Amino acid sequence: MSFAKRVKEELVQIQPSKEEALAEFSAMIELGTELAISERVKTLWFKSNNPTVARRFLGLLKGLYKVENTLLTKKQGNFKKGYQIQLGVQEAISDIMVEHSLFGENDKVDLLIQNEETIKAYLRGAFLTTGSVNDPKTSEYHLEIYSENKDSILRIQRLMNEFGLNAKITKRRNGLICYLKDVTSIEDFLRVIGASDTVFEYEDIRIKRDFNNSINRVLNCEIANEKKTIQAANIQMKYIDYIEKSRVKVDYKILQAMEIRKENPDASLNELVEYFEEKYKEKITKSGLSHRFSKLKEIAEEIMRDSQ
Numbered sequence: 001m002s003f004a005k006r007v008k009e010e011l012v013q014i015q016p017s018k019e020e021a022l023a024e025f026s027a028m029i030e031l032g033t034e035l036a037i038s039e040r041v042k043t044l045w046f047k048s049n050n051p052t053v054a055r056r057f058l059g060l061l062k063g064l065y066k067v068e069n070t071l072l073t074k075k076q077g078n079f080k081k082g083y084q085i086q087l088g089v090q091e092a093i094s095d096i097m098v099e100h101s102l103f104g105e106n107d108k109v110d111l112l113i114q115n116e117e118t119i120k121a122y123l124r125g126a127f128l129t130t131g132s133v134n135d136p137k138t139s140e141y142h143l144e145i146y147s148e149n150k151d152s153i154l155r156i157q158r159l160m161n162e163f164g165l166n167a168k169i170t171k172r173r174n175g176l177i178c179y180l181k182d183v184t185s186i187e188d189f190l191r192v193i194g195a196s197d198t199v200f201e202y203e204d205i206r207i208k209r210d211f212n213n214s215i216n217r218v219l220n221c222e223i224a225n226e227k228k229t230i231q232a233a234n235i236q237m238k239y240i241d242y243i244e245k246s247r248v249k250v251d252y253k254i255l256q257a258m259e260i261r262k263e264n265p266d267a268s269l270n271e272l273v274e275y276f277e278e279k280y281k282e283k284i285t286k287s288g289l290s291h292r293f294s295k296l297k298e299i300a301e302e303i304m305r306d307s308q
Contacts, residue, residue, distance in 0.1 A: 003135040005050065007190065007198045008128055012056040014194045018064070020121035022099075023112045025060040027125030029100045030109065030152050031145075032057070043071065044089040044096065053128050054085040065092040109155070119159050124193040126156055133186065136206040141183045143190075148175035163192050229268045236261050236293055239300035246303050254299070256280060257292035 001009075016024060028046065036043045048054045061067050071088030089096070096102070101109055113122045130146040147153045153169055153176040160167040160178065165185045167178050180186050183206060190199045240258045243250065250258075260276050261267075267275065269286055276284050 003198070003202070004132045005052070006201075007133060007195045008050060008052055010195050010198050011124055011128055011193060012052055014124070016121055017117070019112075019115075019118050021060050021064055023118040023121040024125035024128075025057075025064060026100045026109050026112050027122045028053075028057050028060070028129045029096065029102065030149070031126055031147050032129040033102075035097075035102065041090065042093050044093055044102075046087045046089070047084055048129070049084050051085060054087055056128060058087060061087075061089065065095060067091045113159070119162065120192050120194065123156070123159055123189075127193055133190070136183075136202050141186055141206075142179065142181060143186045144172075144177040144179040146172060146175055146177050150176060153178050160189065163188065165189055165192075225268075230266060233261065233265055233267070236296065237265055239296055242300050242303060243296070246307075248299065248303055250296075250299060253292055254296055257289060257296060261293075 029044075032048060033044050033046050036045060046054070046057050048057070058070065061070070067089060069091060071086075071090070073086040073088070075084040075086060100112075109122075113119045126145050131144065133143040134140055145153075145156055147156070156178045157167045157169055160180075165180060165188060166182065167180055167185075169176055169178050171177075180189060187199055187202060187206075190202065240262060243258070256276070260272055260279060263279075264272060264275050269290060273284060273286055273289055276282075276289060
């Protein structure tokens with residue numbers, strides 16, 4: 001089961017008040033239904049690829065409008081999405097259409113989301129219907145809610161941002177998505193809509209993943225630094241070998257640097273400073289020792305030029 005499905009499995013366990021149920025149902029109606037008219041009979045079809053969400057819609061429908069009968073069809077989808085479930089509603093359809101401003105001039109939806117709890121319920125319904133969230137094990141944090149209706153997506157963005165989530169909108173297929181990319185905002189949104197348990201799971205997976213990535217970055221950095229150290233040491237050893245074979249006289253300080261490098265061919269500059277002070281009983285800085293190796297390089301390159 002995907003992480004998004006686990007979130008939705010938790011959300012449908014929430015027992016809403018009547019006000020919250022109306023707000024949640026309103027989002028599901030707004031984002032997940034189509035009206036069909038055949039032989040003057042109106043049918044409101046709710047469509048979902050998730051059986052859990054379809055059952056939630058049916059439960060809210062029966063609880064709010066005392067609907068006894070619904071039409072049910074299953075449409076074959078692709079391999080990944082499986083079957084699409086379609087629930088057809090004909091009873092109480094006029095009440096539903098009026099209360100949720102379906103295809104009407106006046107938008108009454110905002111009247112159903114007048115307080116924080118009903119706003120949370122509306123966002124929960126929106127996420128259940130067309131929302132998705134990436135598994136925190138993946139390399140990208142992303143949560144989105146989809147709608148083909150611009151007014152709906154703007155409302156969702158506004159409501160999400162009442163909780164300081166900094167939700168953004170972009171085009172997607174034939175519609176729009178309201179999305180979050182910031183991991184903290186995603187976690188906060190899941191808390192807002194009531195997915196407390198899966199938030200803990202999300203945080204746990206994300207923290208472990210980020211920790212492992214951090215460890216890997218440190219290891220990669222250390223490996224890269226070690227590689228640079230070895231490359232620099234090998235070059236310095238070649239310069240030393242060239243100078244010694246040429247029997248060119250060099251300053252005593254350069255001789256000290258040559259000697260300490262020959263004795264410690266794989267050591268880093270930090271380690272060489274320690275070895276130097278221990279061997280010669282005198283203080284030297286990293287920049288001081290580095291300067292001596294730079295002079296060693298100049299001497300070797302000058303000898304090379306003169307020998308050409």
